[in-house]
Amino acid sequence: MPAVLRRKALLAAVPVTVTALLAGAGPAVAHGTGSAGVGDPYFPLAGNGGYEVGHYDLTLRYDTGSRRLEGRAILTARATQRLTRFDLDLKGLKVASVTVDHAKADFRRSGQELVVTPRRALRPGRAFRVTVDYHGAPKPVTDPDGSADGWIPTDDGAFVAGEPQGAMTWFPVNNHPTDKATYDFTVTVPKGRTAVANGVLLGQRTAHGRTTFRWRAAEPMAAYLATVTVGTFKVERYTTRDGVEVYNAVDPREARAAAPVLRKLPEVLAWESGLFGPYPFRAAGAIVDHAPDVGYALETQTRPLYDSAPDLATLVHESAHQWFGDSVSLTTWKDIWLNEGFATYAEWLYDEQHGGDTAQKSFDTLYARPASDELWAFPPADPGSGANIFGTPVYARGAMVLHELRRAVGDKTFLRILRAWATKHRDGHGTTAQFVKLAEATTGKRLDGLFQTWLFTEGKPRRA
Secondary structure, eight states: OOGGGTTOOOTTOOOOOOOOOOTTOOOOOOTTBOOSSOOOSSOTTSSOSSEEEEEEEEEEEEETTTTEEEEEEEEEEEESSOBSBEEEEOOSOEEEEEEETTEEOEEEEETTEEEEEOSSOBOTTOEEEEEEEEEEOOOOEEOTTSOEEEEEEETTEEEEEOTTTGGGGTSOBOOSTTSOEEEEEEEEEETTOEEEESSEEEEEEEETTEEEEEEEEEEEEOGGGOOEEEEOOEEEEEEOTTOOEEEEEEOGGGHHHHHHHHTTHHHHHHHHHHHHOSOSSSEEEEEEOOOTTTOOOBOOTTSOEESSOOOHHHHHHHHHTTTBTTTEEESSGGGTHHHHHHHHHHHHHHHHHTTSOOHHHHHHHHHTSOTTSGGGSSOTTOOOSGGGTTSHIIIIIHHHHHHHHHHHHOHHHHHHHHHHHHHHTTTEEEOHHHHHHHHHHHHTSOOHHHHIIIIIOOSSOOOO
């Protein structure tokens, strides 16, 4: 699969990955020093040890002409150990000042690490507030698969998509999915541009040739799912029958192609709610940008981000991520099949229940591929590196795992498992081991053989 297509919801898109690294487990560090990274095997510098962030309050000003960003980030956090210093992830932007609890703090840069030394050590359990003032021209980061994520400039603004590393390109952050937080965004852009973030729009005001948008994401969110995409957008707002506030922002160049698909969003969310449980957020919608060089969509929380007008399969896929990946987040990037395999299987179920191919036919079409096909390049539970986490096996073979589980336990029990997973881990995290345990507890069956064959076995599995 070409890198530019890595997040497209394709039928043949493939499964995923497994494993359970405990949250917060990081490399050993000197006493009083927070670690530079939480120990993720694929992104060892992602996140930071010694504290947890509860809330980000981000105030941003972006000039679409100069592409200059000015920012103030206020992080409300809690120390999980004694801290004489701690790290934040921030790449490429210049830091003007840092304070901890309103007192000036020393800081230095080391690669993607912003190393902060507060005036006084922070004791375990203490709540503290970090304020960082920064500025510069943000640029995307290049991922191991060669594609870009983070702050990606466009001809009228910026396409802001942070999976897996890109959040640190536009704000200082504890940049690993194990540390979820709530967010407030205040974003000022030139008049005529719209800044679209996660959650609910609290208000907007235009003065002196600029418009300021205020957004609030009240449910916990992994940093890579945050966005403040800027562009010239046509905006549509409404509330669904279930009380979900919908905000769609569409580039006029994509409006005609996007309209018939976006009209189906309430129906898709209602259908997925019937299968997976109540929609987990108070807001929904879509950001349809015109970003032809990006090449993917992303399940930004409450408001998926598309580089162009999506097709219906992609809308179903990114909407399913609101349950699987957003509300229930991964614990390490090795576990990404829990995101992508589930969202891909949602496509199969939607097709099956809306006059398309059955899930069995989708499975059989994939299984017919020869053993040399990229589908069998690595097992979903072990992509092997960060370069493979958006590879075909993560999506399609991940979906095949779920179909084999469905065949083994029956439709009714299978849907009970999916719903229980989304409910039990709502606003939190899950691991492959936990999913296997839940499936066995729900069914009363030993399923280790099934999961060993389809999740962990290298090459093309033999069918029973």
